[in-house]
Amino acid sequence: MADTTWTTTGEEALFPAKNNRLKFAVGGVLLLAAIVYLIVNAMSGNTQLYKTVGEFYAEQDRLVGRDLRVAGFVLGDSIEYVQIDATTSRLEFDIVDDINNPTQRLHVVAMNEPKPDLLQHEAQALVEGSANENGEFISNPGGLLLKCPTRYEELDPAGHPDGIDTQTGSIN
Amino acid sequence: MIPDLGYLALILALAAAVFAAGAAYYGRHTNQPRWIESARNATIATFPLITISCLLMIYSLVQGDFSVEYVWRVSSRDMPTYLKVTALWGGQAGSLLFWNFLLSIFTAAAMARNWRKQKELMPYAIMVASFTQIFFLGISIFVEHPFARLAAVPADGNGLNPLLRHPGMIIHPPMLYLGFVGFTIPYAFAMSALISGKLDDAWIKITRRWTLVAWLFLSLGLVLGGRWAYDVLGWGGYWAWDPVENASFMPWLAGTAFLHSVMIQEKRNMFKMWNIFLVLLTYCLVIYGTFIVRSGVISSVHSFAQSAIGPLFFAFIAIMFVFSAYWMLKRRVDLHSENRLNSLLSREAAFLYNNFLILAILLVVFLFTNYPIFSELITGEKGFVGPPVYEQALAPLFLLLLLLMGVAPLTMWYRSSAERIGMSLRWPALAALVFIGVLFAVGIRGWGALLGFWVVSFSLILTLLEFWKGTRARMKKGENVFVAYSNLMARNRRRYGGYWIHLGVIVMAFGIIGVEIFQEQTQIRLAVGETASLGRYEMVFLGATRYAGPDDLLITEATVDVYDNGRYVGQLHPRSELYTRTNQPMTIPNARSTITEDFYVLMVNWEPATADQATFRIYLNPLINWVWAGGLIFVIGTLVAAWPDPAVERSLSRRRHPVVTPTD
Numbered sequence: 089m090a091d092t093t094w095t096t097t098g099e100e101a102l103f104p105a106k107n108n109r110l111k112f113a114v115g116g117v118l119l120l121a122a123i124v125y126l127i128v129n130a131m132s133g134n135t136q137l138y139k140t141v142g143e144f145y146a147e148q149d150r151l152v153g154r155d156l157r158v159a160g161f162v163l164g165d166s167i168e169y170v171q172i173d174a175t176t177s178r179l180e181f182d183i184v185d186d187i188n189n190p191t192q193r194l195h196v197v198a199m200n201e202p203k204p205d206l207l208q209h210e211a212q213a214l215v216e217g218s219a220n221e222n223g224e225f226i227s228n229p230g231g232l233l234l235k236c237p238t239r240y241e242e243l244d245p246a247g248h249p250d251g252i253d254t255q256t257g258s259i260n
Numbered sequence: 261m262i263p264d265l266g267y268l269a270l271i272l273a274l275a276a277a278v279f280a281a282g283a284a285y286y287g288r289h290t291n292q293p294r295w296i297e298s299a300r301n302a303t304i305a306t307f308p309l310i311t312i313s314c315l316l317m318i319y320s321l322v323q324g325d326f327s328v329e330y331v332w333r334v335s336s337r338d339m340p341t342y343l344k345v346t347a348l349w350g351g352q353a354g355s356l357l358f359w360n361f362l363l364s365i366f367t368a369a370a371m372a373r374n375w376r377k378q379k380e381l382m383p384y385a386i387m388v389a390s391f392t393q394i395f396f397l398g399i400s401i402f403v404e405h406p407f408a409r410l411a412a413v414p415a416d417g418n419g420l421n422p423l424l425r426h427p428g429m430i431i432h433p434p435m436l437y438l439g440f441v442g443f444t445i446p447y448a449f450a451m452s453a454l455i456s457g458k459l460d461d462a463w464i465k466i467t468r469r470w471t472l473v474a475w476l477f478l479s480l481g482l483v484l485g486g487r488w489a490y491d492v493l494g495w496g497g498y499w500a501w502d503p504v505e506n507a508s509f510m511p512w513l514a515g516t517a518f519l520h521s522v523m524i525q526e527k528r529n530m531f532k533m534w535n536i537f538l539v540l541l542t543y544c545l546v547i548y549g550t551f552i553v554r555s556g557v558i559s560s561v562h563s564f565a566q567s568a569i570g571p572l573f574f575a576f577i578a579i580m581f582v583f584s585a586y587w588m589l590k591r592r593v594d595l596h597s598e599n600r601l602n603s604l605l606s607r608e609a610a611f612l613y614n615n616f617l618i619l620a621i622l623l624v625v626f627l628f629t630n631y632p633i634f635s636e637l638i639t640g641e642k643g644f645v646g647p648p649v650y651e652q653a654l655a656p657l658f659l660l661l662l663l664l665m666g667v668a669p670l671t672m673w674y675r676s677s678a679e680r681i682g683m684s685l686r687w688p689a690l691a692a693l694v695f696i697g698v699l700f701a702v703g704i705r706g707w708g709a710l711l712g713f714w715v716v717s718f719s720l721i722l723t724l725l726e727f728w729k730g731t732r733a734r735m736k737k738g739e740n741v742f743v744a745y746s747n748l749m750a751r752n753r754r755r756y757g758g759y760w761i762h763l764g765v766i767v768m769a770f771g772i773i774g775v776e777i778f779q780e781q782t783q784i785r786l787a788v789g790e791t792a793s794l795g796r797y798e799m800v801f802l803g804a805t806r807y808a809g810p811d812d813l814l815i816t817e818a819t820v821d822v823y824d825n826g827r828y829v830g831q832l833h834p835r836s837e838l839y840t841r842t843n844q845p846m847t848i849p850n851a852r853s854t855i856t857e858d859f860y861v862l863m864v865n866w867e868p869a870t871a872d873q874a875t876f877r878i879y880l881n882p883l884i885n886w887v888w889a890g891g892l893i894f895v896i897g898t899l900v901a902a903w904p905d906p907a908v909e910r911s912l913s914r915r916r917h918p919v920v921t922p923t924d
C-alpha cells in the first residue's frame with residue numbers, strides 16, 4: 089500500500105478515476121443488458137396466465153392448451169381420489185368462483201399427486217396446468233396449491249370475512 | 261373489563277406516540293431540550309403500555325374469554341396453554357398488536373441505547389419512529405381492533421389452524437416480524453440525519469448496528485420458515501418463490517446490500533447517497549412486503565386475510581416514499597462522495613459489484629413478484645411467474661455473487677494488483693477443479709451442477725484461506741493455533757464474523773445446488789411386506805396403526821424399514837394426523853437424515869380395508885441438511901459480527917469525540 093496518490097479530497101479526481109468512470113459506465117450498461125437478457129430469456133414462453141373460473145370459461149377456446157394458473161374454491165362433494173395401480177393415482181375435484189352459486193365448475197384432474205391436506209370444501213385452490221379439449225383441467229406435476237380452507241375465515245357476526253394471517257400454504 | 265383495559269392501553273400508547281412526535285418537533289424547533297426529553301419518555305412509555313395490552317390479550321386467550329372476537333377466532337378450550345399464548349400472532353388483529361409490541365421494544369431500546377451519544381439525531385428519529393408507530397397503532401385501534409367483542413358469547417372458539425401448531429411456525433412469525441419491525445430504527449436514524457443535515461459518520465454507525473440486528477432476525481425468520489415448510493407442508497421443498505416469501509426476501513436483500521456498501525462509506529467517505537438510498541429502500545420494501553402479505557393484492561399460496569387495510573398501507577408507503585425521496589434530493593449536495601474509485605480492482609469496487617449483483621437479484625425478484633400487476637396493466641391480462649422462471653434468471657446472478665464472495669476479500673482498499681490476486685487465485689481454482697473432477701468421477705453429471713459446485717468450492721477454499729492467513733500471521737508471534745485463531749476472531753469480530761456469514765452462505769449454496777438439481781421423488785402404493793426403492797435406498801412397508809393422540813387427534817402411523825445399499829439403517833414412522841373436531845388432516849413426513857441426504861417419506865393414503873395398503877410419496881433430498889447447517893453458521897456469524905463490544909465502542913467514541921462528556 090505504498091501508493092499514496094489516491095488521497096484526493098478536492099473536486100478534482102485523479103486521471104485514472106475519470107478513466108474508470110467511463111469503464112464503469114460501459115460496464116454498467118453491459119451488465120444491465122445482461123440482466124435484461126436474463127429476465128427476458130427466463131420469462132419467454134414460461135409465464136402463466138392467471139384466471140378465475142369465470143374468466144377461463146369466458147375465453148375457453150383461446151385458453152385450451154395454454155399454461156394457466158386458475159384460482160377457485162373447492163366443492164367438497166366433488167373430491168375423488170382413486171389409486172388406480174401401484175404407481176398411478178388420479179385426484180379429481182371441481183372448483184368454482186362462488187361457493188354459494190356454483191354455476192360454472194372447472195373439473196380439475198391431477199395424476200399421481202397426493203391428496204393435499206387442505207383440499208376440502210371451500211378451500212381456495214390455485215391450480216397450475218392446462219385445459220384439454222374435454223373440458224378437464226389437467227394439473228402440472230406439483231401444480232396443486234391450496235390455501236387455507238375458509239373454515240378458518242369464518243364470517244364474523246357482521247359478515248366480514250377474515251382469516252388466519254400466517255403461512256398456511258400447502259404445496260404438494 | 262380485561263379486554264377494555266387492553267384497548268385502553270392501546271389508545272394511551274397511540275396518544276403517547278402522537279405526543280412524542282409533536283413534542284420532538286416542538287422541542288427541536290424551539291430549541292427546548294426538555295420537550296425532546298419528554299418526547300423520548302413518551303416514546304419509551306409506548307413499550308409498557310403495549311406490553312400491558314398484549315398481556316391482557318394473552319390473559320383473555322388463556323382464560324378462553326370468547327366474548328372477544330379474536331379469542332373466539334383463533335383459540336379453543338382444548339388447546340394447550342402454550343398454543344393459546346402463541347395464538348397472539350395466529351390471526352390478523354392479534355399479529356398487528358404483536359407487531360406494535362415489537363415496534364415499541366425496538367423504539368424504546370433505540371432511545372435507551374442511543375440517547376446519550378446521539379442527542380442531535382434524536383428529535384427527528386423520534387418523529388419518524390413515532391409516525392410509524394402512529395400508523396400501526398391506528399390500524400390496530402381503528403381497523404383491526406383486537407379486543408372487539410361479540411354480541412353473543414360462543415361456548416367455544418374456532419381453534420388455531422393445525423398447520424400453525426408446529427414449533428417452527430410458533431417461532432418463525434415473531435422472527436420475521438422482528439426483522440421487519442427492526443428496520444424502522446435504521447430508517448428513523450437515516451431520515452433524522454437527512455432532515456437535520458447531520459450527515460457525518462455518526463448516523464451510519466448507528467444505522468449499521470440496528471440494520472444488523474434487524475437483518476439477523478429476518479435471516480432467522482427466513483431460515484425457520486423454510487424449515488417449517490420442509491417439516492410440515494410435505495412437499496419436500498423449503499422455498500417456492502411465493503410472493504409472500506419474496507416479500508421477506510426483498511428487504512433482506514436491500515439490507516444485505518447496505519451492510520456491504522456501508523463499509524465503503526466508513527472507510528472512504530464514498531457512496532453516501534447510495535447508502536441512504538439503500539436504508540430508505542429497505543424500509544419501503546418492509547412496508548411494501550407487509551402490504552403484499554396483508555392485502556392479498558397478489559395471489560399467493562399463503563393464506564392471509566383480505567381486509568380493508570390494503571389501501572391504508574398503500575397510502576402509507578406512498579407517503580413514506582415521497583417523504584424519503586424529497587429529503588434525499590434536498591440533501592443531495594451534502595451526500596456527494598468525497599472520494600472516487602481509483603481502480604476497478606479494489607475493495608471498494610468489489611463492494612460496488614456486490615451491490616450491483618444484489619440489487620439485480622432484488623430487481624428480478626421484484627419484477628417477477630409484481631408481474632401479475634404489471635402484466636395486467638400492460639396487456640390487460642393477469643400473468644404469473646413460477647419458480648422455474650425465478651431459478652433460471654437468478655442462478656447466474658447467485659453464482660456470480662458467490663464467486664465474488666470468495667474473491668473480494670483478496671482485494672485491497674484503493675487499488676489491488678491484478679497479478680497478486682491472480683497468484684492468490686491460481687491454486688484454489690485448481691483445487692476446486694480437482695474437487696469437480698472427483699465429483700465427476702463418482703458419477704455426478706450436468707454442467708450446471710458441476711459449475712455450481714466449482715464456484716462454491718472455490719469460494720469455500722478462498723474463505724477458509726482468509727481464516728488461515730490471519731491465524732498464521734498471529735502464530736508467527738508465537739501463539740499456538742487455537743490461541744491465534746481465538747485472538748484473530750476476538751480482535752476482528754466484524755471482519756471474521758462476516759467471513760463466517762460467508763461460510764454459512766457457501767454451505768447453504770452447496771445444499772441448495774444439491775437438492776435443487778439432484779432431488780428424486782416417487783409415489784407408490786405398497787401392501788404390507790412390499791418394497792419400494794429410490795436411489796440407493798430401499799424401504800419395506802411393515803404396516804400401519806391408528807390410535808388416539810393428544811387433544812382431538814387421531815393418528816395413523818406407518819412403520820417402514822429403511823435399507824441403505826442393502827444395509828438396514830432403521831425404521832421410519834411417517835404419519836397422518838386428523839384433528840377430528842375440525843376434520844383437518846395433516847400429513848407428517850419422517851426422514852432419515854444424514855450429512856449427504858434426507859430419505860424423506862410421506863404416507864399420503866392408507867387403505868386398511870383393501871389388503872392393508874398404503875401409498876407413499878418418497879423424496880431423496882441430497883445435501884438438504886447443508887441448507888440448515890449453513891443457516892446455523894450464518895446466524896452464529898451474524899451474532900459474532902453484531903455483538904456489541906463495550907471496550908471498542910468506548911474507545912471509538914473517545915476517538916470520534918475528543919470532548920467527552922461525563923455521561924459518555
